[in-house]
Amino acid sequence: MTSHTLRATRPAPPAPGGRPGLNQRRLPRWAPAATAAVSVALGIGIGLAAGLESRVQWGLIAALLFLAISYGVTSAVENRRQAKDRLATSVVWVCFLLAVVPLLSLIWVTLSRGVKVLDGYFLTHSMAGVPGFETGGGVYHALIGTLEQVGLATLVSAPIGLLTAVYLVEYGRGALARAVTFFVDVMTGIPSIVAGLFILSIMLIAGLQPSGLMGALALAILMVPVVVRSTEEMLKLVPNELREAALALGVPKWRVILKVVIPTAIGGITTGVMLAVARIAGETAPILLLVFGSQLINSNPFDGAQSSLPFYIWEQYRVGSEASYDRAWAAALVLIAFVMILNLVARGIARWKAPKTGR
Amino acid sequence: MAKRIDVSGLSAYYGSHKAIDDISMTVEPRSVTAFIGPSGCGKSTFLRTLNRMHEVTPGGRVEGKVMLDDENLYGSSVDPVAVRRTVGMVFQRPNPFPTMSIFDNVAAGLRLNGSYRKNQLAEIVERSLRGANLWNEVKDRLNKPGSGLSGGQQQRLCIARAIAVEPDVLLMDEPCSALDPISTLAIEDLISELKERFTIVIVTHNMQQAARVSDRTAFFNLAAVGQPGKLIEIDETERIFANPSVQATEDYISGRFG
Numbered sequence: 001m002t003s004h005t006l007r008a009t010r011p012a013p014p015a016p017g018g019r020p021g022l023n024q025r026r027l028p029r030w031a032p033a034a035t036a037a038v039s040v041a042l043g044i045g046i047g048l049a050a051g052l053e054s055r056v057q058w059g060l061i062a063a064l065l066f067l068a069i070s071y072g073v074t075s076a077v078e079n080r081r082q083a084k085d086r087l088a089t090s091v092v093w094v095c096f097l098l099a100v101v102p103l104l105s106l107i108w109v110t111l112s113r114g115v116k117v118l119d120g121y122f123l124t125h126s127m128a129g130v131p132g133f134e135t136g137g138g139v140y141h142a143l144i145g146t147l148e149q150v151g152l153a154t155l156v157s158a159p160i161g162l163l164t165a166v167y168l169v170e171y172g173r174g175a176l177a178r179a180v181t182f183f184v185d186v187m188t189g190i191p192s193i194v195a196g197l198f199i200l201s202i203m204l205i206a207g208l209q210p211s212g213l214m215g216a217l218a219l220a221i222l223m224v225p226v227v228v229r230s231t232e233e234m235l236k237l238v239p240n241e242l243r244e245a246a247l248a249l250g251v252p253k254w255r256v257i258l259k260v261v262i263p264t265a266i267g268g269i270t271t272g273v274m275l276a277v278a279r280i281a282g283e284t285a286p287i288l289l290l291v292f293g294s295q296l297i298n299s300n301p302f303d304g305a306q307s308s309l310p311f312y313i314w315e316q317y318r319v320g321s322e323a324s325y326d327r328a329w330a331a332a333l334v335l336i337a338f339v340m341i342l343n344l345v346a347r348g349i350a351r352w353k354a355p356k357t358g359r
Numbered sequence: 360m361a362k363r364i365d366v367s368g369l370s371a372y373y374g375s376h377k378a379i380d381d382i383s384m385t386v387e388p389r390s391v392t393a394f395i396g397p398s399g400c401g402k403s404t405f406l407r408t409l410n411r412m413h414e415v416t417p418g419g420r421v422e423g424k425v426m427l428d429d430e431n432l433y434g435s436s437v438d439p440v441a442v443r444r445t446v447g448m449v450f451q452r453p454n455p456f457p458t459m460s461i462f463d464n465v466a467a468g469l470r471l472n473g474s475y476r477k478n479q480l481a482e483i484v485e486r487s488l489r490g491a492n493l494w495n496e497v498k499d500r501l502n503k504p505g506s507g508l509s510g511g512q513q514q515r516l517c518i519a520r521a522i523a524v525e526p527d528v529l530l531m532d533e534p535c536s537a538l539d540p541i542s543t544l545a546i547e548d549l550i551s552e553l554k555e556r557f558t559i560v561i562v563t564h565n566m567q568q569a570a571r572v573s574d575r576t577a578f579f580n581l582a583a584v585g586q587p588g589k590l591i592e593i594d595e596t597e598r599i600f601a602n603p604s605v606q607a608t609e610d611y612i613s614g615r616f617g
Contacts (some may be wrong), residue, residue, distance in 0.1 A: 173417070197614040245517070247415055249468035249524055250444030259471050263458045353458075 027302070032070065032090070039065035060232050063094045100186030107336070117326045127295040133321035139331045141297045142312035145212060146338070148301040149291065149308055152216035152282050153223055159271050160220075161227025168228070169235040170257055189224040193220040196286030203290065210292040212301025215308070216285035223276045230272025234265040267350035274346030278339040284310040299339070309335040360559040361388035362428045362445075362527040364409060369423030370587070371401070373409050378404045378589035382423075382489040384577060386528075391550060391559045391568035393596065397611070401588025402562045405579070406530050409560065410446035418512065444472065447526035451512035451533040452589070455505035455520070460503040464516055468524035483523055489607030491519035492549050511542025518549065522557070529553065531561040535568065547572050566612060572599050579610045 042061025052058060075083035125138030164184070168177055199218040208214065220355045222326075238261050246256040262269070287293070292305035292316060305314075308329055316328035364386035386392045394402040405409060407413040408421050411432060423482035425432040432442050455464045465484045469475035475483070482499075488494040493515040493524045497508070505516055521529060531550070535543040550559060550572050563569050569576050577593035592605050603609045 092403070239454070241450060241452060242456060244412065244415065245450060245454045245456070245520075246408065246467070246471065248412055248443055248448035248450075249471065249520065250440055250442075250447075251468070251471040252440050255471050260456055260458075260467075 001358060004065055021296075024079070025077055027074060028182060031073070032086075033094075034308075035070045035073065036066055039063075039069055048337050054070065063097070066090060067094065088233075110336060113326070113329035114331075116330065118330040118333055122327075122330055126297045127138045128297070130295075132316070132319035132324050135323040135326075137327065139309070139312060139327070139334055140329060142297050142307040142309045143334065143338075144297065145287075145291065145294075145301075145306035145308040145311075146281060146335075148299070149212045149216045149219060149287070149306070150277055152301055153215060153219035153280060154273065154277055156216065157220040157223040157276070158228055161224050161273075161276075162231055162269065164228045165231035165235055166226075167261075168232055168256060170253070170261070184225045185229045187221070188229065191285075192222055192283045193289075195284040196289040198290050199286070210305050211303055212292055212298075212306040214293055215287050215306070216301065218290055219280040219283060222283065222286075223280050226276035226279060230275065231265075231269050234268035235261060237268070238264045240250070261282060263353075267353040270353070271346045274342050278342055281339055281342075281343055282310050282335065284308075287311045288314075309338070324359035360554065362411065363388045364528065364558065364587050365424075365426040366409075366561075367424045367426075368424060369405070369408060369421065371404050371413055372418075372420045373485070374418035377587040378587050379408075379579075379615075382590045384590060384593050386558060386560055387575065389554060389556075390559045390574040391554050391561060391572050392593075393573035393576045394560065394579060395564075395566060395569050396588070397581070398564075399584065399588070400579040400581045402579050403532050404588070405510075405590075406532055406560060406562050407448075409528070409530055410448055411442045412448060413534065414439065414478075414561075426452045432542060432605040439556075444468075444524055445526055446528040446530060447521035447524065449514070449517050449521050449532065449534050452537050453517050455513050455516050457504070457506045458551045461497050461505045461508070461516060464505040465519045467520060472524070484519075487519040487523035490522050490553070491515045492545060492552075493519055507592060511538050513550065514538060514542065514546060518546070522553070529558065532584055533562050533564060536564060543568070550609060566600075572598060574613045576600070578603070578605075579612065580607055580611070598603075 028317075040062045040126050043058050045060055046052075056249060067087065067090050071083050071087045074086040087298035097248045108357050122138040123143065124140050125136075126141035127137040129143075130137035164180065172180065195218045198221065199214055202208075203214055205209070242260055242264060243256055246260045247253070251259075287308045288311060291308060291311070294305040294307050296307050298304050313331045313335070314322040316331065367383045369379070369382045369406045370377060382405060383405045390417075394406065396402050403462040404413060407416075409425060409432075411421075412417045413421055421433060423433070427442075427445065431437070432446075458465060459467060461474065462484055463470070465487050466475075466480055469480065469483065484602070485494060485498075488497065493495060493512060496512060497516075514537075518529075519535070533609065535546050538546065549562065553559060554574075561573065573596045575593060578591045578599065579588050581588040591607055592599070592603065594604070598604075599608060601611060603612065609615075
């Protein structure tokens, strides 16, 4: 009975023999690789033939050819549905390459130009007494400056951000929480130069001198919203059941947050803070306004001008001599390595602290 | 120290929605009381009002009186945190703390309350794990994470965690619904042992389970979806299952509706 009604309402089967069989023509597994090779070869060929100078154009032609060929071949050999599937997969691959190629090229250029003067001497000496257009000198004063300014900014902003996120997730209800969320969102969009000008105006009103601390305060303004956002997301991921389990044991709410909620999320929170650090480590504008820059080693962030890695890069590149270009690239490499090490440390902490599932 | 619970005129709300209406009942000490009834009839909500967990839900609020022996849990000078130390709870899904080892999970209640002596801790943990019939299975891996245990073991770990703080009453919200029959049997045996020391209230969808483990059974029902749940009757389990005094109870138990 049921089968009759079903048959009546369904469209007629495609072939008299019922559905097509389970066995259909398939492209071999190496087909995508072959398509890619053919399109790259064609891209280079077309580029050479048309006399296009930019390799980027060659690459884009190859990418478009890859999409077109994989769709065409698949729809000819297999069917339309498979072709759409293959097209979507190919788009994902092309986008991945488009995203990765600039990154790799950036790392490659920085590495190849930066290693020229990067050595122990470079890392342990300042620019004191070195004229900008001559070789020699180093990045030590800028490295010290970056470490201290970023460290101070983290000390200021991590507790504020963490506590704000705890408030938003665990306590915040109603108008105040909505207002806090709104202003955190607004703060995320503050350009770094504006944060710098804000601290600069305070500095001028209060009659203070440029110092590492002033720069760190501007960096902290930039860092707080990032920390709040990432911590908030991590705290939201902690299952409510864990909070209830702890509450049902007669644990006060503040201890539940301190001993159960935050430890469960600590890996993600650390990663979030480290990413925020990585973001502000490359800021130049507030340093320019508030830390003033220096050629000398000043390890006291509370008094006097300091340098920092991004500032140093800008300064050296501005000099415009061969030696200063080399120093700028080496400092860029140091900055990238610094951020990368922070990232690795954060991942290590996240893995070490992550809830364990082993038996 | 098992205690008697005396509920009178209790209603619970989620915001403006009334979830349970005017419930009065007595839960006897050193016995197992089972709550049965269709989904959404307010069994779990009612259970959570017995240790003031209901108000943890945003918008949750309660009217009425819950007397634990001679103290009103909803008295104006009562600290909900103190109530939850006296009335423990085991949840539907096993929820061991993922950052803690088996030992730390059981010790969590004492440690987080700060109410223990260090040299007693190991002893209390062993006693609680033995109490939950889990000691022999985990004694060699107390430092391993609690989330590495099987579902049934995790649930017994949660029971050990709940009894480690020596509550007077133990509330169980469908403790076996996520477990296989063998683990369920282990928990049911455990409940029969625990009732020597605690007052136990258990919510269950499994009527055989209610018949097996409980001394008294309460049947909850609701008139229609969106209406508040009500207590239909509470009586000795044998009478509820053999000869209930309300027709709706008999219909529900014999599977004639729902």
